Amino acid sequence: KAGVTQTPRYLIKTRGQQVTLSCSPISGHRSVSWYQQTPGQGLQFLFEYFSETQRNKGNFPGRFSGRQFSNSRSEMNVSTLELGDSALYLCASSFLAESYNEQFFGPGTRLTVL
Amino acid sequence: AQTVTQSQPEMSVQEAETVTLSCTYDTSESDYYLFWYKQPPSRQMILVIRQEAYKQQNATENRFSVNFQKAAKSFSLKISDSQLGDAAMYFCAYSGNQFYFGTGTSLTVIP
Numbered sequence: 001k002a003g004v005t006q007t008p009r010y011l012i013k014t015r016g017q018q019v020t021l022s023c024s025p026i027s028g029h030r031s032v033s034w035y036q037q038t039p040g041q042g043l044q045f046l047f048e049y050f051s052e053t054q055r056n057k058g059n060f061p062g063r064f065s066g067r068q069f070s071n072s073r074s075e076m077n078v079s080t081l082e083l084g085d086s087a088l089y090l091c092a093s094s095f096l097a098e099s100y101n102e103q104f105f106g107p108g109t110r111l112t113v114l
Numbered sequence: 115a116q117t118v119t120q121s122q123p124e125m126s127v128q129e130a131e132t133v134t135l136s137c138t139y140d141t142s143e144s145d146y147y148l149f150w151y152k153q154p155p156s157r158q159m160i161l162v163i164r165q166e167a168y169k170q171q172n173a174t175e176n177r178f179s180v181n182f183q184k185a186a187k188s189f190s191l192k193i194s195d196s197q198l199g200d201a202a203m204y205f206c207a208y209s210g211n212q213f214y215f216g217t218g219t220s221l222t223v224i225p
Contacts, residue, residue, distance in 0.1 A: 003158070033213065042120075042205065042217035056212040090159065102149075103213065105159035 002027065004093050004106035012112045018079040021109045025072050025093030031055075032074040033103065034066060037088040046089075049074055078111075086113045116141045118208050120216035127196045128224050134181075135191045135219045137206030146210040148182065148189045153218075154202040162204070165189065198223050 005024045013019050025032050034046040045058035049068035066076040072093075078085055088110050092103035117140045127133035139148070150162040165173045165182050172180050177197075181190045193200055201223045206216040 035213075035215070040217060043207075043213075043215035045212055045214065048212060058212075092159075102161045102164065105151075107158050 004091060004104050006089075006091050006106040006109050008109060009107065010110045010112075012114065013081050014114050015081055015083060017081050018077065019081060019111065020075055020077045021089055021091075021111075023074045023076070023091030023093075023106060025074070025091075026104055029093035029095050029104070030072055031094045031096060031101070032068055032072065033092045033094075034074070034076050035090045035092065036060075037090055037108070038086075043090065046076065081113045083113050086111060116143070116208055116210060116214045118206055118214050118216040120206055120219050122219045123217070124220045124222070126222040126224055127193070127200075129196055129198060131196055132192060132194045133196055133221065135193075135204050135206075135221070137189045137191070137216055139187050139189065139206070139208045139214075141187070141208065141210060143210045146208060148180075149207040149209065150178070150180070150189075150191045151205045151207060151215075152200075152202045153205065154199075159205070163191065193221075196223050198225065 007022045031050045033048040035043040037043050048056040052068045063079045068074045088108045090108045091106045094101040094103050119138045146167045148165045151159050152162045153159040163175045163178050177194045179192045203218045205218045208214045
């Protein structure tokens with residue numbers, strides 16, 4: 001079974017631009033979560049989608065948004081990029097949304113904002 | 115709000131020795147799950163071990179075991195017979211209504 005895939009793997013943008021990241025979960029998984037990983041901050045939860053509905057949202061500004069499609073693929077969008085948005089963005093999928101479910105992580109998208 | 119604290123940013127261990135990584139958490143929930151994830155350099159994060167809060171018995175997975183102290187809200191990971199492939203960033207995570215991760219502990223294994 002193919003793992004979680006994320007595209008693109010690397011991205012360089014300039015301040016003020018917007019960016020869209022994509023995540024394809026493991027086949028059959030309906031829950032997709034997004035995290036921002038920065039040195040010293042660990043993983044910060046962005047949001048979680050289940051069956052096209054946002055179930056949870058972390059403490060991030062409205063510039064960060066996401067959506068999930070009927071095939072469970074998810075996208076996250078960051079508008080008006082700031083230097084501080086430079087990070088590794090990780091997507092994780094799980095079969096169900098229950099808290100005991102193991103999350104399977106993708107390789108991440110490395111975003112650099114210049 | 116739930117928080118997860120890993121107080122050891124870096125740890126090192128001699129190959130074949132045992133090392134313990136610390137994790138504490140804060141929560142008012144009674145039903146939750148705890149996880150340790152491993153992120154090798156330039157590789158994907160994978161689950162190491164999972165503990166259900168309602169179970170008193172500590173989880174074990176081969177060379178990996180946890181010491182779960184619910185009253186103290188402590189969840190440490192013990193790695194026995196450390197191998198070079200254990201070198202990675204280790205994240206402690208709490209799952210209740212959502213996942214919360216600690217800041218990670220970078221483990222170096224010395225040959």
